[in-house]
Amino acid sequence: MPKRVAIVGVGMQKYEFRKERTVEEMVFDVTRNALEDSHLSKDDIDSVVFGSAVDAFCGINNSDKVAIDASGGLLKPTMRNSTSGSTAISTPILGYTHVASGMHDLVMVICYEKMSENDSAQAVFNTVYDEAYVRPIGLNVPIQCGLEARAYLHKYGITERQMAKVSVKNRGNALSNPYAQLPMKLTVEDVLASPYLSWPVKLLDTSPVTDGARALILASEDVARELTDDPVWIKGVGRGADSVYFMGRKNKDLGRLDYAYLAAKQAYDMAGIRNPMAEIDYAEVYDPFTYKEMQHCEAMGLCPEGGAGRMIDEGISLKEGPLPVNASGGLQGEGNPIGAGMSRLCWCYLQAKGQAGACQVPKDVNNAVANGWGGMYQYNAVMVIGRD
Amino acid sequence: MNDRVCVVGIGVVEAKDPMVDVSHKEMLFYATRHALDDAGLERKDIGSAITTSFDFLEGRSLSNQFTLDSIGGVMKPCDLRLGEDGIYSLFAGYMEVMSDPSQVVVVASVQKASERDPDGLSYQKLIADSMEPVFSRPVCKSVPNLLGLEPVLAAMEARAFMDRTGLSEEDLAEVAVKNLNMDKGTKGSGPDKKTVLKSDMLSWPIRTMTKAKEADAACAIILASENRAKDLQNEPVFVSGIGWCSDKSHLAFREQGVSRETKWAARQAYKMAGIRRPDREIDLAEVSDWYAHRELLHCEALGLCGSDEIKGCVADKSFQKEGRLPVNVSGGLLGRGNAVGTSGLIRVAQIVRQIRGQANGFQVPGVGVGLAHSWGGIPTATAGVAVLSKW
Numbered sequence: 108m109p110k111r112v113a114i115v116g117v118g119m120q121k122y123e124f125r126k127e128r129t130v131e132e133m134v135f136d137v138t139r140n141a142l143e144d145s146h147l148s149k150d151d152i153d154s155v156v157f158g159s160a161v162d163a164f165c166g167i168n169n170s171d172k173v174a175i176d177a178s179g180g181l182l183k184p185t186m187r188n189s190t191s192g193s194t195a196i197s198t199p200i201l202g203y204t205h206v207a208s209g210m211h212d213l214v215m216v217i218c219y220e221k222m223s224e225n226d227s228a229q230a231v232f233n234t235v236y237d238e239a240y241v242r243p244i245g246l247n248v249p250i251q252c253g254l255e256a257r258a259y260l261h262k263y264g265i266t267e268r269q270m271a272k273v274s275v276k277n278r279g280n281a282l283s284n285p286y287a288q289l290p291m292k293l294t295v296e297d298v299l300a301s302p303y304l305s306w307p308v309k310l311l312d313t314s315p316v317t318d319g320a321r322a323l324i325l326a327s328e329d330v331a332r333e334l335t336d337d338p339v340w341i342k343g344v345g346r347g348a349d350s351v352y353f354m355g356r357k358n359k360d361l362g363r364l365d366y367a368y369l370a371a372k373q374a375y376d377m378a379g380i381r382n383p384m385a386e387i388d389y390a391e392v393y394d395p396f397t398y399k400e401m402q403h404c405e406a407m408g409l410c411p412e413g414g415a416g417r418m419i420d421e422g423i424s425l426k427e428g429p430l431p432v433n434a435s436g437g438l439q440g441e442g443n444p445i446g447a448g449m450s451r452l453c454w455c456y457l458q459a460k461g462q463a464g465a466c467q468v469p470k471d472v473n474n475a476v477a478n479g480w481g482g483m484y485q486y487n488a489v490m491v492i493g494r495d
Numbered sequence: 496m497n498d499r500v501c502v503v504g505i506g507v508v509e510a511k512d513p514m515v516d517v518s519h520k521e522m523l524f525y526a527t528r529h530a531l532d533d534a535g536l537e538r539k540d541i542g543s544a545i546t547t548s549f550d551f552l553e554g555r556s557l558s559n560q561f562t563l564d565s566i567g568g569v570m571k572p573c574d575l576r577l578g579e580d581g582i583y584s585l586f587a588g589y590m591e592v593m594s595d596p597s598q599v600v601v602v603a604s605v606q607k608a609s610e611r612d613p614d615g616l617s618y619q620k621l622i623a624d625s626m627e628p629v630f631s632r633p634v635c636k637s638v639p640n641l642l643g644l645e646p647v648l649a650a651m652e653a654r655a656f657m658d659r660t661g662l663s664e665e666d667l668a669e670v671a672v673k674n675l676n677m678d679k680g681t682k683g684s685g686p687d688k689k690t691v692l693k694s695d696m697l698s699w700p701i702r703t704m705t706k707a708k709e710a711d712a713a714c715a716i717i718l719a720s721e722n723r724a725k726d727l728q729n730e731p732v733f734v735s736g737i738g739w740c741s742d743k744s745h746l747a748f749r750e751q752g753v754s755r756e757t758k759w760a761a762r763q764a765y766k767m768a769g770i771r772r773p774d775r776e777i778d779l780a781e782v783s784d785w786y787a788h789r790e791l792l793h794c795e796a797l798g799l800c801g802s803d804e805i806k807g808c809v810a811d812k813s814f815q816k817e818g819r820l821p822v823n824v825s826g827g828l829l830g831r832g833n834a835v836g837t838s839g840l841i842r843v844a845q846i847v848r849q850i851r852g853q854a855n856g857f858q859v860p861g862v863g864v865g866l867a868h869s870w871g872g873i874p875t876a877t878a879g880v881a882v883l884s885k886w
Contacts, residue, residue, distance in 0.1 A: 159578075162556075167626075168549065169578065169875055173744055175742075175744060176743055181742065183740065184738070186579060188578070189576055197576075205590055235560075348568060483557065
């Protein structure tokens with residue numbers, strides 16, 4: 108039987124563009140913060156799991172190897188996971204298997220990304236595509252996501268105004284997040300007036316280019332109970348991936364994320380959650396674009412399929428709402444260092460612990476869900492955490 | 496113990512010559528197909544799929560994500576992508592099965608070295624790009640044209656190792672001859688010591704023939720729990736110990752001529768497998784012989800021989816096929832070619848073949864416990880060790 112796994116510490120750091128710290132220094136900072144948060148020393152840690160999406164961002168081949176000293180992982184087992192944006196959640200899931208399988212008791216999970224060390228992040232993103240068919244046409248993230256957003260808006264009758272409301276909510280929430288890169292007080296009109304990057308995706312519908320890192324410490328049940336009276340458990344994990352060719356998707360429909368529904372179902376089944384709308388108290392979903400938050404809210408079962416427009420219209424996902432989503436500001440407000448989107452999970456943990464400071468939602472958080480989206484725009488990883 | 500993890504299927508596609516008529520995705524597809532056939536499974540049985548690769552080697556960001564379709568990972572309940580050496584996928588797969596014993600997990604890796612530019616310069620650039628950028632990289636970039644950067648770095652550790660153990664160039668040539676001839680199948684048909692010692696010097700004492708050449712290869716391995724494996728056609732081979740470890744990758748701070756990462760990885764694996772005297776309990780080993788001196792360095796770090804015995808082990812042919820502890824009977828990286836990042840997983844497949852008694856010309860009689868080792872290559876200091884057993 109798999110062992111129970113708890114999160115016992117978190118290491119945060121301010122997200123910035125052109126952060127004046129090297130990869131090693133960023134990793135060092137969050138490692139130390141996480142160790143301080145959990146009252147552990149680096150010698151207590153059994154193994155380290157790294158997560159970073161694309162080495163070409165920082166221009167170092169195997170950048171995790173360079174950061175091994177800084178992570179306290181010297182002469183310890185270290186492993187690096189890389190699934191683009193979903194590295195955010197698939198890395199803690201890899202850490203989860205380290206503990207659940209009984210291999211290790213205390214695992215440090217570190218996600219980092221230094222996106223500003225290159226000429227253009229979008230030029231780097233072009234190199235994820237098939238070199239024969241897709242790369243030559245110059246596809247990158249906003250263009251691909253423009254296609255996807257169009258299909259989604261058309262399929263469910265969502266409007267650009269509803270998308271804009273997500274941007275206003277998340278960037279507004281980021282005002283109370285001390286680690287945020289892009290807190291802004293916006294109106295829907297501001298967002299609608301911002302220029303199109305790739306119709307219907309506008310500048311203020313997207314997340315910024317960011318440098319940053321996050322760390323989490325995972326512990327087995329025995330160890331977690333020694334460290335804290337009120338552990339936050341990893342209750343369910345799920346992953347799903349569709350074909351890497353978006354022309355080759357099973358459902359031939361860019362608007363519906365079958366793989367995300369698959370991942371969410373696994374996580375909820377494992378956590379024993381039947382009705383996420385009622386049982387989930389807080390959610391941090393992956394929102395590199397505003398429509399992506401809406402898609403993910405649907406896939407995570409936080410609203411009915413196609414109901415994400417109404418969810419934002421009725422204020423359900425506001426910080427004070429019945430089911431707050433991204434009260435930390437999400438990727439829109441906090442910043443989007445691709446692999447280090449693990450911040451979503453960190454904020455779920457902080458909310459469950461009641462340590463989210465000014466971002467704390469005015470309700471008890473027992474169960475929270477976080478997801479990550481990435482791979483070749485076809486991979487989703489979901490984690491459900493919560494208290495006893 | 497009830498919940499053990501077994502290898503139930505293996506599939507390897509490899510060639511020393513460039514595989515020009517298949518893409519890396521096709522190579523991996525064939526490897527996975529072979530593995531599924533070997534296990535008597537179909538694509539629908541796959542629960543989780545894990546691939547590994549290095550972006551810079553592939554010339555593609557998220558290269559590991561790209562091979563998902565080839566290994567039957569589409570719309571499966573879970574999968575993972577690692578930016579690590581191939582053998583790490585075995586470790587991740589092991590933990591995946593232990594976390595959910597109902598899973599059948601495919602772990603795979605592919606490397607198509609022949610798609611890089613053939614003069615070898617591209618690989619040297621990769622080595623420079625793997626360096627810590629502030630202090631180490633500027634020094635490495637000053638090597639003229641970057642040509643020979645890798646041999647220069649390898650030569651430093653080879654010299655330190657030879658100084659410490661008293662090994663000579665002839666001893667290294669002996670290792671190269673052993674592995675190059677293993678691959679020839681019949682003894683003595685490959686190059687002899689004289690040829691090796693006359694081959695071009697890259698950076699003393701590294702010669703063209705004491706360094707493994709790059710090759711194209713793909714490998715897929717299917718893992719399942721003991722319970723699940725009972726119903727399958729093959730006699731399962733148990734993964735009884737795994738360990739992985741990394742040392743400093745900063746060249747300036749690293750101790751040269753030792754492999755601390757291998758030693759510590761082996762310590763974990765032996766502890767798990769309950770092995771106290773590896774030199775006696777292990778019947779056969781496949782270790783990384785990227786350079787000839789590295790085979791001996793790793794044998795020492797793995798505890799297959801004492802530090803003072805290395806020279807003797809070469810002299811009395813202990814590591815030959817007929818010796819006390821056969822090492823790299825498959826030919827190793829020197830004999831078979833080095834598919835960077837995939838070779839580690841192929842080492843595991845070779846051990847599985849030996850334990851099953853299916854190694855044909857390479858078969859060593861009565862292999863019960865085998866060890867597979869992989870090393871990440873210069874400049875990283877990363878090692879993985881897997882102990883596989885028949886029982």
